[in-house]
Amino acid sequence: MAATARATPPDDPHIPVLLQPLLAAVAPVSGLWLDGTFGAGGYTRGLLAAGADKVIAVDCDPSVFEMARSWAGEYGDRIEMVHGFFATLDRYSDAPLDGVVLDLGVSSMQLDQPERGFSFMADGPLDMRMASEGPNAAELVNNLSEQSLADILFHFGEERAARRIARKIVQRRAEAPIERTLDLAEIVASCLPRAKPGQSHPATRSFQALRIAVNGEYAQLAAGLAAAERALKPGGKLAVVTFHSIEDRMVKRFLQHRSGSAGQGSRHAPVQEAPAPGFELVTRRAITADPEELARNPRARSAKLRVARRTENPPVPVDSADLGMPKLPTKDIKR
DSSP: OOOSSOSSOTTOSOOOTTHHHHHHHHOSOOSEEEESSOTTSHHHHHHHHHTOSEEEEEESOTHHHHHHHHHHGGGGGGEEEEESOGGGGGGSOSSOEEEEEEEOSOOHHHHTOGGGOOOSSSOOBSOOOSSSOSOOHHHHHHHSOHHHHHHHHHHHHOOTTHHHHHHHHHHHHTTSOOOBHHHHHHHHHTTSOOOOTTSOOTTHHHHHHHHHHHHTHHHHHHHHHHHHHHHEEEEEEEEEEEOSHHHHHHHHHHHHHHHTOSOOOOTTSOOOOOOOOSEEESOSSOBOOOHHHHHHOGGGGGOEEEEEEEOSSOOOOOOGGGGTOOOOOOTTOOO
């Protein structure tokens, strides 16, 4: 079906990352697709413009659908908006899907809303909840033990100064609760060398780690990949855009395991029969942004795209440990 509206209006402040490489990798686009991380709708509009008959637009943040009302109506019933999680994306359609797209992490739209508490560049409440429910970042920062905070920063954010930062947080919260984003960013920055030109802000990894812990993002990703395998029809395509090494590692290992391209383990171990592959790889290596896109959208610098095609074989669960999903050793963290 030909598109009747632009993929991305020129006044849209959110630029979808790797959209054109994604559309090229999944072409031809047709049938029923699911955008599991709707956000500002960039991928949904791109899919509709490329020929999708319908897109089920899923997001855990209900506010994104209100912001989409101004343009979504021109697509009529070709868009179905669903407040939900991509971990359960196989529940949102009675029909098998022709494709699933996941754009992981926080969107620039959310970063631009200081009241959401995602950004270390603007002052706001220390929240970070995508679904606006459950414990927020301030509750973790002010209530978890020093060891638990260090575990979150190290395992979820790969922050090498995790212990030093956690110790400083505990010292500062003893004086007064830490409830604002800029207060936390200042605490983290005081523990690290000043960033050189071109380097990321010192608080980047710590904010990433807390956001992931608040929203249970790694568990959501592992469940979402499995749900996509269950939901896709034979020949259906899965496209995932990641923004940091742990996410990309999990997606890469999932696709390796389910395409039969993972290593066979120790040559001294007994040979085990591998399950029939549920996917075949479309991209052997991750696709990254070209110089033109990087100049237009600096957010794309860390983005990686992986694409696979569903086979006719039945879905098979993959252990999260096989995906390299970080596990927190401390017991007082539930996510």
